[in-house]
Amino acid sequence: MFPRPIEQSSAPVRYGYQAFLPVALILWLLPLLAIFLTSIRSAKDINSGNVFGWPSEFALIDNYTAVFTQSAAAQYMWNSVLITVPTVAISVALACLAGYALAIYKFRVALPLFFLFVAGNFIPFQILMVPVRDMSVQTGLYDTIAGQFLFHAAFQTGFCTLFMRNFIKALPFDLVESARIEGIAEWKIFWYVILPLVRPAIAALAVLIFTFVWNDFFWANVLTQGEAAKPITAGVRALNGQFVNNWHLVSAASLLAAIPPVACFFLMQKHFISGLTMGAVK
Amino acid sequence: MTHAVAPNSSVPDRPSWLKRNKLAVAPWIFLIPALIFFAIYVVIPIFQSLWLSLYEWNGLYTADGESTATWVGFQNYAKLWDDPNFWTSLRNNLAWLILYMLAVPLGLFIALFLNQTVTGMRFYKSMFFFPFVISQVVVGLIFGWFYNPDFGVVGTVWKAMFCEETVNILGNATFTCARPVPDILSSPEWATYGIIAAGLWPQIAYCMILYLTGLNNVSADQIEAARLDGAKGWKMLWYVVVPQLKPATFIAIVVTVIGALRSFDMIAIMTQGGPFGSTNVLSHYMYEVAISEYGERYGYGSSVATVLFGIMLIFISYFLWQMYQDEKGLR
Numbered sequence A: 001m002f003p004r005p006i007e008q009s010s011a012p013v014r015y016g017y018q019a020f021l022p023v024a025l026i027l028w029l030l031p032l033l034a035i036f037l038t039s040i041r042s043a044k045d046i047n048s049g050n051v052f053g054w055p056s057e058f059a060l061i062d063n064y065t066a067v068f069t070q071s072a073a074a075q076y077m078w079n080s081v082l083i084t085v086p087t088v089a090i091s092v093a094l095a096c097l098a099g100y101a102l103a104i105y106k107f108r109v110a111l112p113l114f115f116l117f118v119a120g121n122f123i124p125f126q127i128l129m130v131p132v133r134d135m136s137v138q139t140g141l142y143d144t145i146a147g148q149f150l151f152h153a154a155f156q157t158g159f160c161t162l163f164m165r166n167f168i169k170a171l172p173f174d175l176v177e178s179a180r181i182e183g184i185a186e187w188k189i190f191w192y193v194i195l196p197l198v199r200p201a202i203a204a205l206a207v208l209i210f211t212f213v214w215n216d217f218f219w220a221n222v223l224t225q226g227e228a229a230k231p232i233t234a235g236v237r238a239l240n241g242q243f244v245n246n247w248h249l250v251s252a253a254s255l256l257a258a259i260p261p262v263a264c265f266f267l268m269q270k271h272f273i274s275g276l277t278m279g280a281v282k
Numbered sequence B: 001m002t003h004a005v006a007p008n009s010s011v012p013d014r015p016s017w018l019k020r021n022k023l024a025v026a027p028w029i030f031l032i033p034a035l036i037f038f039a040i041y042v043v044i045p046i047f048q049s050l051w052l053s054l055y056e057w058n059g060l061y062t063a064d065g066e067s068t069a070t071w072v073g074f075q076n077y078a079k080l081w082d083d084p085n086f087w088t089s090l091r092n093n094l095a096w097l098i099l100y101m102l103a104v105p106l107g108l109f110i111a112l113f114l115n116q117t118v119t120g121m122r123f124y125k126s127m128f129f130f131p132f133v134i135s136q137v138v139v140g141l142i143f144g145w146f147y148n149p150d151f152g153v154v155g156t157v158w159k160a161m162f163c164e165e166t167v168n169i170l171g172n173a174t175f176t177c178a179r180p181v182p183d184i185l186s187s188p189e190w191a192t193y194g195i196i197a198a199g200l201w202p203q204i205a206y207c208m209i210l211y212l213t214g215l216n217n218v219s220a221d222q223i224e225a226a227r228l229d230g231a232k233g234w235k236m237l238w239y240v241v242v243p244q245l246k247p248a249t250f251i252a253i254v255v256t257v258i259g260a261l262r263s264f265d266m267i268a269i270m271t272q273g274g275p276f277g278s279t280n281v282l283s284h285y286m287y288e289v290a291i292s293e294y295g296e297r298y299g300y301g302s303s304v305a306t307v308l309f310g311i312m313l314i315f316i317s318y319f320l321w322q323m324y325q326d327e328k329g330l331r
Helices: A011-028 A030-039 A043-048 A060-070 A073-104 A110-122 A126-139 A145-169 A174-181 A186-197 A199-214 A218-223 A232-242 A247-267 A269-276 B022-052 B075-081 B084-100 B103-114 B121-133 B136-146 B153-162 B191-216 B220-228 B233-244 B246-262 B265-270 B282-290 B298-330
Strands: B163-167 B173-177
Touching (some): A011 A030, A011 B121, A030 A060, A030 A247, A030 B136, A030 B153, A060 A073, A060 A247, A073 A110, A073 A145, A073 A186, A073 A232, A073 A247, A073 B022, A110 A145, A110 B022, A110 B298, A126 A218, A126 B022, A126 B282, A126 B298, A145 A199, A145 A218, A145 B022, A174 A186, A186 A199, A186 B022, A199 A269, A218 A232, A218 B282, A232 A247, A232 B136, A232 B265, A247 A269, A247 B121, A247 B136, A269 B191, B022 B298, B084 B191, B084 B246, B084 B282, B084 B298, B103 B246, B121 B191, B136 B191, B153 B163, B153 B173, B191 B246, B191 B265, B220 B233, B246 B282, B246 B298, B282 B298
16 A cells, blocks of 8 residues: 555654644635535625624524525526436437447447547547527527437436446356357347446446536536526526525525535545446556 | 247348347447437537637527528637637636646655545544535635635635734724735736646645555555665655556646646636636637627637637547557557
């Protein structure tokens, strides 16, 4: 193990390390703590300039309720759910199929196609922006929930296929071969042999894509206009304009927007991390 | 279905074309849904954008559905060459790329700091990772507020250090400062660096988690052997540990480069490219040009996007080449 385990060091170093950990953590999360403190302040504190010191009174429930009652935050949150959930379902499903094809079959264009998905995943959004926006306007998908999740699903299919293909490639190929010798149909091999084995990959992709798409801001701006289809990230910016100088409400709204991905991360940490490392770092 | 094919038909058993070519056809059936979807939303739009960059178009159609785009050839690129905002954006992209790279060593540094097994370590590791999970919009808002000279953390700390508070008869506090409080996001020289610093926060967390996972896999035997040979500290890190972290480093560099060139959210939230366009990067400038309040300029926007795409393509080709080498190695 590197660095040398702290248990092997002298007592002062050990205690010093243990004592320094929380300090380091607080420093690291200082911006977040500051905004959390702001989100539970009362308007009185904000107006009197007490924005950094200890709150004179706690208005946690008041502020968070105010966000919901005085703005369209609830609508935005719900829109985000309606956009992310179908995105996850579609992109992971497509990637299971495509990843299986690219990992199991040996055909000439398998690797070029795989690289196409990989490359597509790295391109700048801006190169897609005008055509996708124009297409959405033409097909009536502009400013709708479906317009957003269809795009996200297609785009995220690139990353999901990359991950899925590598995951399936790492499975023992004998499984497929012996099933073929038994005369099992190809789709049955996929369904009964491979699919049960890729469940961890599905979980990893699901949490990761959920987070990516939940946090999307660019496409929310490109593909929506009004409140009806705006997700929470774009909503928070709209609130920022609406709640000028009501920093306590803006902070509360921002933190609310962060809760679902954070919860997702803490609940499925292991999967989340394996997804982030793209399966390359085990 | 009433017609059933008799299993023992008189025709000699010659399997159907489909049966014979099962292994050649099957992959395409699995691939087609993803390919169609990906082609419609990703592959084809890339070419449309490249093509559109040779046109001038405000996004409108005539009554009978014809696009009003007019061919201008390379004029958009010529205009770009003379556009000071374009060059500012490009320079800022470069600053992002270079400074964002700090996330890789800093992530490694924090990972090394946290790679211990004291009680509660899991909690610390996940809390250190926290910034990456929250949306960049939220990070941008947090830092915008953090930097605020009047009531942000930076302003407050500065006042505590360099300012004297005087309270007038009416009870209003005013500050007299030895040095004026810096307004980072309103300063054309510093705003970009302020945003990059904010962007580094989640990116360091990402690199840290990659390295923490990588450190788990570092061979204990090699470390012990190197220790017996008297290696320690920096030497051990550089010659024994870092080489073993190569896969983690590769992914960290990939995601950091892509992240730097894709930076959009924070700029849009913190400065919207201002003051005076000084914090623009190509991704944000493209958006600003293409969808602005002064009317849509899809053609010009597409030419900015094409330049950004070209830059990304250099990196993407390098990454793919690396991956191709690995693939060859696997065979």
